[in-house]
Amino acid sequence: MKKIKKPLKNSSFILLVLLLAVICIAFVELAVCSYQSPELYHRLTDPIRTGVQQLAQRGQAAWEGWRGSFSAAVRTAAQEIRGSLDELVLLAEESDGNSEDLEDIQLVDGEILAPPPRPQADFAVTALAARSGVEYLTGGTQEILYYNQTADRWSNEPYGSDKIGGYGCGPTAMAMVVSTLTSTTVDPAQMARHCVDQGYWAKKHGSYRSIIAGVSEDYGLNCTPLPPEETDLSTISRCLSDGQLVVALMGPGHFTSRGHFILLRGVTLDGSILVADPASVERSLTTWDLELILSELSASRDSGGPLWLVSAQDFV
Numbered sequence: 001m002k003k004i005k006k007p008l009k010n011s012s013f014i015l016l017v018l019l020l021a022v023i024c025i026a027f028v029e030l031a032v033c034s035y036q037s038p039e040l041y042h043r044l045t046d047p048i049r050t051g052v053q054q055l056a057q058r059g060q061a062a063w064e065g066w067r068g069s070f071s072a073a074v075r076t077a078a079q080e081i082r083g084s085l086d087e088l089v090l091l092a093e094e095s096d097g098n099s100e101d102l103e104d105i106q107l108v109d110g111e112i113l114a115p116p117p118r119p120q121a122d123f124a125v126t127a128l129a130a131r132s133g134v135e136y137l138t139g140g141t142q143e144i145l146y147y148n149q150t151a152d153r154w155s156n157e158p159y160g161s162d163k164i165g166g167y168g169c170g171p172t173a174m175a176m177v178v179s180t181l182t183s184t185t186v187d188p189a190q191m192a193r194h195c196v197d198q199g200y201w202a203k204k205h206g207s208y209r210s211i212i213a214g215v216s217e218d219y220g221l222n223c224t225p226l227p228p229e230e231t232d233l234s235t236i237s238r239c240l241s242d243g244q245l246v247v248a249l250m251g252p253g254h255f256t257s258r259g260h261f262i263l264l265r266g267v268t269l270d271g272s273i274l275v276a277d278p279a280s281v282e283r284s285l286t287t288w289d290l291e292l293i294l295s296e297l298s299a300s301r302d303s304g305g306p307l308w309l310v311s312a313q314d315f316v
Contacts, residue, residue, distance in 0.1 A: 104205075104209075104249065104251070104298050105205050106170060106258065107166055107258055108165065108167075109258065113256070114254050118272075118287055118288075120285045120286055125268055128285060137274075137276055139274050142180065144180050144245075145185070146276060147175050147278065148279065149164050149168045150165050150280075160196045161203060167206045168206075169206060169279060170206055170212075171188055171191040172188040172191070173247060173261040173263055174212070174215040175190070176276055177245055177310055178191070181221055181312045182221065186219075195215065198214060200214055206259065209303040210303045221310055223308055225309075226308060227307070233267075233271055233290050239309055242311075244309055245263055245264070245265060247261060247307070248293065248297060249300065250296055250306075251297060252296070253296030255280075255296065259298055260279065262275050262276065262277045262283075263275060263276040263277075268287055272289065
């Protein structure tokens with residue numbers, strides 16, 4: 001019986017060698033053709049070359065498209081991460097050392113408020129006097145060194161990342177308090193920097209209500225909460241006649257549509273209240289009924305508000 005021969009183990013190798021030989025022969029023939037018949041050479045190779053170029057272009061376009069999509073995805077992710085970090089920073093700024101809610105946004109109103117219920121007071125009752133480049137509100141027991149946060153001199157000064165003109169009623173009011181009750185003159189810009197350093201600034205909200213007691217303590221003043229339900233004209237008259245000042249946080253009404261700090265600075269002979277409004281000379285030169293002021297106070301009761309009685313350290 002004849003034995004059946006097994007296939008050669010290296011048959012695949014032989015086929016590979018034959019294929020390479022055919023490719024080499026083809027390249028040699030193409031090379032010869034390029035010299036002897038260039039027209040035939042180009043007719044044979046141009047379709048191949050065109051196909052390779054198209055394939056390369058498509059590959060490049062695919063790569064650039066993928067790279068652009070990847071870059072866009074990276075930019076989008078980076079923006080989302082940055083936005084999340086900004087929100088975390090804002091939350092940290094609002095909560096660091098302050099647990100007060102921020103329902104009162106102390107922003108100077110762009111809309112027109114109701115005019116004061118009375119015309120401007122007579123010059124003999126109160127006036128805005130200027131001496132040596134400084135303005136004072138007359139009347140009451142003592143003159144008040146007056147600052148207006150909306151004046152060109154102060155409106156564009158920074159209050160943190162905000163502007164005094166829009167959000168700086170807190171530091172402007174406290175600059176008036178400190179400059180009137182102490183021997184230190186502090187302008188709104190200086191007070192705004194102090195309030196930011198001490199953590200009283202609330203981004204896009206104005207000031208934390210702790211600004212009143214905080215600044216009072218920082219400058220050696222006494223500060224006592226004055227409960228609105230226990231406050232009447234007799235109490236306010238006695239306090240203001242003794243040379244003390246009352247800081248009031250106002251809610252919607254004649255002074256603001258949101259939230260706004262003003263000072264109660266004096267009482268007239270007919271029992272009307274004189275105020276110092278950091279955003280309005282007109283309202284500062286008008287006399288007011290205490291009942292109207294009390295009815296328009298902020299509903300907040302944080303940090304002793306919405307009324308604070310402030311006096312000099314040596315006041316008894």
